[in-house]
Structures are given as structure tokens and as C-alpha cells.
Amino acid sequence: MRKHININVVYVAAIVIIVTFFCLPLFRHITWLSDNDEWFSAYAFNHFSRMCVLKFHQLPLRSHFLGGGVPIIGHTYQGFVNPFFVFVLIFGEIVGLKIITFLIYLAGAIGMYYLTRMCFKFHVMAAFFSALFFTLSGYLPSFLNDGNYFHIYIFLLPLALALFLKAGSSIKKIKYLTLCSLVMGIILLQSGFFFIVAIGMILLISLLKSIMFNLEDAAIKIDCRYLQLFFIMIVVTLLICAVKLIPMFDFIESRVAPVHSAYEDNYSLISETAIKMGSALSWKGLYSSLFIRQSKDIFPAYYLGVVPVMFALFGFIFNPIKNLRWVVVFTVFLFLSMGPLAPIDLFKLLWSTHSYFHFIWKYNKYFSIGIIFSLSILGGSFISYVLQKKFRKRWLKGLVVTVLLVLSLSALIDLFQTNIYFHKNIFTKPPFILKEKDNFFQVYLKGIPGRDPVCKCQYFYLLHNAGLINWHSNILLKESALPKYYGTISNWKDFNCMEINPEYKGEFFFVKQKNKVECDLFSPNRMELAVEVKEPDFLVINQNFDQRWQVRAGKIHNYHGLLSVKVDKFGKYKVVLSYVPIDFWVGLSISIMSLVCLITLVIRDEIKR
Known part of the structure; x- marks a missing residue:
């Protein structure tokens, strides 16, 4: 034997x-990369997940970089x-x-x-x-x-x-x-x-x-x-x-x-x-x-x-x-x-x-x-x-x-x-050596047939702390976020050469100009916004609306496809939004209980023998 x-x-x-x-x-x-579009898609997904855990100390449940927030x-x-x-x-x-x-x-x-x-x-x-x-x-x-x-x-x-x-x-x-x-x-x-x-x-x-x-x-x-x-x-x-x-x-x-x-x-x-x-x-x-x-x-x-x-x-x-x-x-x-x-x-x-x-x-x-x-x-x-x-x-x-x-x-x-x-x-291909931008913004690339050519772009933007609205995905959700820049396949690397979107108002803004907002924390699953409210208004976040968001002060609202909070409390305070996907937590509970039961059954079976 x-x-x-x-x-x-x-x-x-x-x-x-x-x-x-x-x-x-x-x-x-x-440390070299592949120049293949699909490989860049893999790099982007895995880079975001890693960044979410190590930088934001959160689970990668949602991405504000891809598709305007998915x-x-x-x-x-x-x-x-x-x-x-x-x-x-x-x-x-x-x-x-x-x-x-x-x-x-x-x-x-x-x-x-x-x-x-x-x-x-x-x-x-x-x-x-x-x-x-x-x-x-x-x-x-x-x-x-x-x-x-x-x-x-x-x-x-x-x-x-x-x-x-x-x-x-x-x-x-x-x-x-x-x-x-x-x-x-x-x-x-x-x-x-x-x-x-x-x-x-x-x-x-x-x-x-x-x-x-x-x-x-x-x-x-x-x-x-x-x-x-x-x-x-x-x-x-x-x-x-x-x-x-x-x-x-x-x-x-x-x-x-x-x-x-x-x-x-x-x-x-x-x-x-x-x-x-x-x-x-x-x-x-x-x-x-x-x-x-x-x-x-x-x-x-x-x-x-x-x-x-x-x-x-x-x-x-x-x-x-x-x-x-x-x-x-x-x-x-x-x-x-x-x-x-x-x-x-x-x-x-x-x-x-x-x-x-x-x-x-x-x-x-x-x-x-x-x-x-x-x-x-x-x-x-x-x-x-x-x-x-x-x-x-x-x-x-x-x-x-x-x-x-x-x-x-x-x-x-x-x-x-x-x-x-x-x-x-x-x-x-040697790796990109880039410096991350301080402030997050989003880009939309015009004149691109299909979504495959943007794979390299979305990974490049991720490393730059920028988002790509028309991202690479076979499964597309509604994209309502407004880009700061419109680029093309010829100038996708140079933000200075891109067309500025005249309708862009920022990643956070109030509908009425009297109210003010500043961002204290912007992360995949949590946002902390310091506001000064002088009259009832909608605080708009330039991300796709998702009903899984919860807010402590105010009420979640769909503002023309964008995530917003209806605020009517006057004064200076902090609006905190948390992303709570019930479907994920239910699934996680089922998975954990199933694994525990399986391990228990295996141990009991081994002990009997």
C-alpha cells in the first residue's frame, strides 16, 4: 500500500x-499586463474589489466607478x-x-x-x-x-x-x-x-x-x-x-x-x-x-x-x-x-x-x-x-x-x-504608472462601437480615481449619472483634451443654490455629506438611483434617475448614506448556515467511523 x-x-x-x-x-x-481588452476587464474588477477592502475597509458590494454606480x-x-x-x-x-x-x-x-x-x-x-x-x-x-x-x-x-x-x-x-x-x-x-x-x-x-x-x-x-x-x-x-x-x-x-x-x-x-x-x-x-x-x-x-x-x-x-x-x-x-x-x-x-x-x-x-x-x-x-x-x-x-x-x-x-x-x-505590456486624482469624477467616451474598446479605459480610470459611465459589461443597467468629461477613443488618456459637459453640476449638489454641500466621505457603500440647508430641497448625488441606499436624515428619492435625498431639516448637519443590499445579506446568511451544517455533518460522519 x-x-x-x-x-x-x-x-x-x-x-x-x-x-x-x-x-x-x-x-x-x-508585473506586466496583457493588452487584451478582456484581460483589462479582469484587472478592473479585481482592482476595484481589492481597493474596496484595503482602502475603504468595505465589502465590494457596489462600485461608484463603473456605469455611474452599479x-x-x-x-x-x-x-x-x-x-x-x-x-x-x-x-x-x-x-x-x-x-x-x-x-x-x-x-x-x-x-x-x-x-x-x-x-x-x-x-x-x-x-x-x-x-x-x-x-x-x-x-x-x-x-x-x-x-x-x-x-x-x-x-x-x-x-x-x-x-x-x-x-x-x-x-x-x-x-x-x-x-x-x-x-x-x-x-x-x-x-x-x-x-x-x-x-x-x-x-x-x-x-x-x-x-x-x-x-x-x-x-x-x-x-x-x-x-x-x-x-x-x-x-x-x-x-x-x-x-x-x-x-x-x-x-x-x-x-x-x-x-x-x-x-x-x-x-x-x-x-x-x-x-x-x-x-x-x-x-x-x-x-x-x-x-x-x-x-x-x-x-x-x-x-x-x-x-x-x-x-x-x-x-x-x-x-x-x-x-x-x-x-x-x-x-x-x-x-x-x-x-x-x-x-x-x-x-x-x-x-x-x-x-x-x-x-x-x-x-x-x-x-x-x-x-x-x-x-x-x-x-x-x-x-x-x-x-x-x-x-x-x-x-x-x-x-x-x-x-x-x-x-x-x-x-x-x-x-x-x-x-x-x-x-x-x-x-x-508594462504596467500603468499613474498618480491617483484627489477628486472623483466620471467620463463618458463618445463614438465607440460596442463596449469592448473601453476595457482598457475603465482600468486606466480606476487607477486615476475616475469613473467610466459607458463601462464594459454584457449585462447593462440603466446609466443616469452625468459625466464631467466627454472623451473619444483618440483622447481617452488626456482629461485636458476632453470636452467638458455643460450640464455637469458636480458629484454632489443641491437643486436650489441657497443650500450648500461638501463631501466628507465618498466610498462604495457609505457617503458622508456635510450640508447647510436653508430651505427644503433635494440633495443630489451623481450616481444611479438604487433603492438599497438608506439615509439617517431625510428620505431617499429618485431624481431623474439619480440618487438623491429629500431634506427639510434646516441648519448645518451631516447626511450619512449607507448601502444596505438585503439580497446580499440574506444570501450570505444562507451560505454561512449551509457551510456550518456541511462541516458539522462531515465531522460527525468522520467521528462515527
């Missing part, structure tokens, strides 16, 4: 070393409640995100090794190669190169599935189910709709494991154990993540514009757009993704190479009964990635079930994880089959194993050299 554990430790250590070298280019210039805790990209956020808190948004990326790589590799070795009982070398086929493939490097940081958490899927399967086969059911729910929770907290993909994978595996075919009597048996565990896991995950889910649903339902397209509720039109933009995987696109190095014709370009794909094919040919479920998984996720181009449009069935599926139109981006995942497992299963097979002649086995290992190692070298290219070309 000791030898078995030690050999696993050796192979896991080898995986860690290889993945570390694979990720080293990310840290070549540790309940940022509900945004799908807000990662404050993600446990990995501690690295951003300690090291900053630039270095912290690189560390998190490296840890996600490790978790994906070790999770795949654990899944194939401990759950599927692969030969130790087969589990090793399967893990590295998955990790060194072009899937995650391609995602990072394209700026999709928020979605890399789907790489935790192998670990989540392994823990789920262990919950179904181990006597420590509660422990593994709790751990699985926690991992799924991390995916949900940060990757948004990719959680649906993770759910789909585990549900599909649960269904396939529930159906057992007996060759001897040609009988089909149904075992609902895994389906029961699946639904329990989903409920537990949702309870744990209530702190994010409740504000997030409110945020999504408050949107004032379609998420991606004006015709996203028309499947025919959105499908045509997906096909034109290459977001629906074609057969040619599948070939390019798997076999063309650094393919620029398709995203994500999950290069795997000839050998792993050939091994996957042999895995099914030599062991069809055992690997049939993975062929089914491959087929389902391939058809989902193809969308309307598939022989059977499976995504249309999903699309018709709920309006939230209408937000997904980049089919290949969301569902291709199932392709690379199943191919890596099938390839590893073939290696395991050969290594565990008994040959009549020893020399023949030695020859076959030698050829197999040479091909496997050559495939790993090919994957390493090909896909490390992405890592070398992500972080190429």
Missing part, C-alpha cells in the same frame, strides 16, 4: 514540475466571494491573477490524474499521460490568449467529477459530496454560465452510470444512486453560493438591454450570426482545432495533435463497452459545440428551455471543454489497456510498450512546445 501511494506522489510531483515549466512564461515579466456584487465577473481572491488581495490584480491561473492549471492536471487513477483505475502512467494531454492541450492557453480569464475555472471540472464519482462509490459519501459542491461552487462564483456546462457534464455522466447493461443475460439495469447524488450536489452548491446567486439573479433581471444581441431571443438569427463569426464549430473547424498548431481560424484552438486523438480512437476500438460512455460524452458536447451545424441541433433544445440559455451564442467556446476532456480520457484508457494487457511473449510486450511510451512522450513534447507559444505572447 505504501508503494502504491508513493508512486502516485512521484507522478503527481512530475505533473507539478511539467505544468510549472509550462506556465513559467506567464511570470517572465511578473451593484457590482451581482455581476457574474465579480470574484470577491471566490476563495482564490485572497491572492489578488495579497499580490494585487496583475500578479494575483497570474498566480490564480497557475493554480487552476495545477488543479486541472491533478484533478484529471485523480479522476483517471482513483476513479477509473487507469495504470499510473496512463493517468499521467491523460492528465497532461488535457492540461497541455491548447484549450486553456487559447482561452488565456483571448482574454477569457473569468472562464478558466471550468478547468476544475475533472476535480469536481472525480469527487462526485468518489461520493457515489466511497463510504465517505458526505465528505466527497461536500468537496464536490465546494469545487462546483467555485466554478459558479467566477465562471458564470460555464457552471451550466459543468452541470451538464456531471448530469450526463450520472445518466450514463445509471444505466448498466449486462452482457450475460442482455438485461438493462437502472441504478438511480448517481442521479440522487447529482440533485443533492446541485442543491448544496446553490445553497453555498446563495451569497452570489441571489444578487446575481437580481442584477441580471435588472438589465435594460439584451446581453449580446438585439435578436438573441430569435434562434434563427442568432444561429446565423454564430455561423458567420465561426462560433458554431464546423467539421473543418474541429480539424483545425485538434490538428493545426496555433490555429487562428477557430476559437478556442484546443490543439491536441495526431497521437492523442489516435489513442482516443484506439481506446474505443479496443475497449468499446467500457468507453462507450465517453464516446457519448464526446458526441453530445461536439454537437452542442456545433450548434445549428450539428446533425442534431442539441443546443436548440437547451435554448428553448430557459431564456438564460439565450445568452450563449458562442457554442464552441462554452462546450468544447467536453471534447478535449473526453478525448484525453479515451487516449489515457488506450495507454492503460496496453500497459495492463497480458502478452504471450515478453519481448512483444516490451516492444509495444516502448513504441507506446515513445509516441506518448513525443506527443507531450509536441503539446508543450506548441501551446507554450500562447503563454509567451499574453503579457507583453
Whole structure:
């Protein structure tokens, strides 16, 4: 038993070393940024959350920098409640995100090794190669190169599935189910709709494991154990993540514009757009993704190479009964990635079930994880089959194993050299060196098609202590705040060259000129304003109206879409506004109680044993 554990430790250590070298280019210039728009969006979200905690000593529930004031805790990209956020808190948004990326790589590799070795009982070398086929493939490097940081958490899927399967086969059911729910929770907290993909994978595996075919009597048996565990896991995950889910649903339902397209509720039109933009995987696109190095014709370009794909094919040919479920998984996720181009449009069935599926139109981006995942497992299963097979002649086995290992190692070298290219070309920009402005103000950038070009701008303004009203977000709320400056994409860095808004009256003002106001504290969740009131009036704050604000003196009022306080008390005094999002605090209470109950159940179960 000791030898078995030690050999696993050796192979896991080898995986860690290889993945570390694979990720080293990310840290070549540790403080450098990516020039990709999506990466700047990640920097902005994480910088604000970090600043909120360290500078204002508040939870990042609301941002006055983005969109004229939005309940940022509900945004799908807000990662404050993600446990990995501690690295951003300690090291900053630039270095912290690189560390998190490296840890996600490790978790994906070790999770795949654990899944194939401990759950599927692969030969130790087969589990090793399967893990590295998955990790060194072009899937995650391609995602990072394209700026999709928020979605890399789907790489935790192998670990989540392994823990789920262990919950179904181990006597420590509660422990593994709790751990699985926690991992799924991390995916949900940060990757948004990719959680649906993770759910789909585990549900599909649960269904396939529930159906057992007996060759001897040609009988089909149904075992609902895994389906029961699946639904329990989903409920537990949702309870744990209530702190994010409740504000997030409110945020999504408050949107004032379609998420991606004006015709996203028309499947025919959105499908045509997906096909034109290459977001629906074609057969040619599948070939390019798997076999063309650094393919620029398709995203994500999950290069795997000839050998792993050939091994996957042999895995099914030599062991069809055992690997049939993975062929089914491959087929389902391939058809989902193809969308309307598939022989059977499976995504249309999903699309018709709920309006939230209408937000997904980049089919290949969301569902291709199932392709690379199943191919890596099938390839590893073939290696395991050969290594565990008994040959009549020893020399023949030695020859076959030698050829197999040479091909496997050559495939790993090919994957390493090909896909490390992405890592070398992500972080190429020195960091901004800026001085923070003393007084907060807001900017609106004119003449910009869409919202993607403003990603860099909003991060730049955050560092300057300035807000951007037309910020980058797929989910847009009503924007009523008035900018101090109107800029363009050509002068966005130079406030002196921007057009001054003649209607701008300041970030705080009274409607009537007799009354006066000065700001003592302006922070995300709290404002303290010193006022001198000579007649009843409206104290207007140049932020979007939000009914979650509470005030000690006066009454919250919606003044043409802006936050205001109706004051009728004369004299000099302080008006204090506090942001109290009940949905967040209710969600936090549910999450804490759920975690306490889970920990209690796990401890009690361990004591009994």
C-alpha cells in the first residue's frame, strides 16, 4: 500500500514540475499586463474589489466607478466571494491573477490524474499521460490568449467529477459530496454560465452510470444512486453560493438591454450570426482545432495533435463497452459545440428551455471543454489497456510498450512546445504608472462601437480615481449619472483634451443654490455629506438611483434617475448614506448556515467511523 501511494506522489510531483515549466512564461515579466481588452476587464474588477477592502475597509458590494454606480456584487465577473481572491488581495490584480491561473492549471492536471487513477483505475502512467494531454492541450492557453480569464475555472471540472464519482462509490459519501459542491461552487462564483456546462457534464455522466447493461443475460439495469447524488450536489452548491446567486439573479433581471444581441431571443438569427463569426464549430473547424498548431481560424484552438486523438480512437476500438460512455460524452458536447451545424441541433433544445440559455451564442467556446476532456480520457484508457494487457511473449510486450511510451512522450513534447507559444505572447505590456486624482469624477467616451474598446479605459480610470459611465459589461443597467468629461477613443488618456459637459453640476449638489454641500466621505457603500440647508430641497448625488441606499436624515428619492435625498431639516448637519443590499445579506446568511451544517455533518460522519 505504501508503494502504491508513493508512486502516485512521484507522478503527481512530475505533473507539478511539467505544468510549472509550462506556465513559467506567464511570470517572465511578473508585473506586466496583457493588452487584451478582456484581460483589462479582469484587472478592473479585481482592482476595484481589492481597493474596496484595503482602502475603504468595505465589502465590494457596489462600485461608484463603473456605469455611474452599479451593484457590482451581482455581476457574474465579480470574484470577491471566490476563495482564490485572497491572492489578488495579497499580490494585487496583475500578479494575483497570474498566480490564480497557475493554480487552476495545477488543479486541472491533478484533478484529471485523480479522476483517471482513483476513479477509473487507469495504470499510473496512463493517468499521467491523460492528465497532461488535457492540461497541455491548447484549450486553456487559447482561452488565456483571448482574454477569457473569468472562464478558466471550468478547468476544475475533472476535480469536481472525480469527487462526485468518489461520493457515489466511497463510504465517505458526505465528505466527497461536500468537496464536490465546494469545487462546483467555485466554478459558479467566477465562471458564470460555464457552471451550466459543468452541470451538464456531471448530469450526463450520472445518466450514463445509471444505466448498466449486462452482457450475460442482455438485461438493462437502472441504478438511480448517481442521479440522487447529482440533485443533492446541485442543491448544496446553490445553497453555498446563495451569497452570489441571489444578487446575481437580481442584477441580471435588472438589465435594460439584451446581453449580446438585439435578436438573441430569435434562434434563427442568432444561429446565423454564430455561423458567420465561426462560433458554431464546423467539421473543418474541429480539424483545425485538434490538428493545426496555433490555429487562428477557430476559437478556442484546443490543439491536441495526431497521437492523442489516435489513442482516443484506439481506446474505443479496443475497449468499446467500457468507453462507450465517453464516446457519448464526446458526441453530445461536439454537437452542442456545433450548434445549428450539428446533425442534431442539441443546443436548440437547451435554448428553448430557459431564456438564460439565450445568452450563449458562442457554442464552441462554452462546450468544447467536453471534447478535449473526453478525448484525453479515451487516449489515457488506450495507454492503460496496453500497459495492463497480458502478452504471450515478453519481448512483444516490451516492444509495444516502448513504441507506446515513445509516441506518448513525443506527443507531450509536441503539446508543450506548441501551446507554450500562447503563454509567451499574453503579457507583453508594462504596467500603468499613474498618480491617483484627489477628486472623483466620471467620463463618458463618445463614438465607440460596442463596449469592448473601453476595457482598457475603465482600468486606466480606476487607477486615476475616475469613473467610466459607458463601462464594459454584457449585462447593462440603466446609466443616469452625468459625466464631467466627454472623451473619444483618440483622447481617452488626456482629461485636458476632453470636452467638458455643460450640464455637469458636480458629484454632489443641491437643486436650489441657497443650500450648500461638501463631501466628507465618498466610498462604495457609505457617503458622508456635510450640508447647510436653508430651505427644503433635494440633495443630489451623481450616481444611479438604487433603492438599497438608506439615509439617517431625510428620505431617499429618485431624481431623474439619480440618487438623491429629500431634506427639510434646516441648519448645518451631516447626511450619512449607507448601502444596505438585503439580497446580499440574506444570501450570505444562507451560505454561512449551509457551510456550518456541511462541516458539522462531515465531522460527525468522520467521528462515527
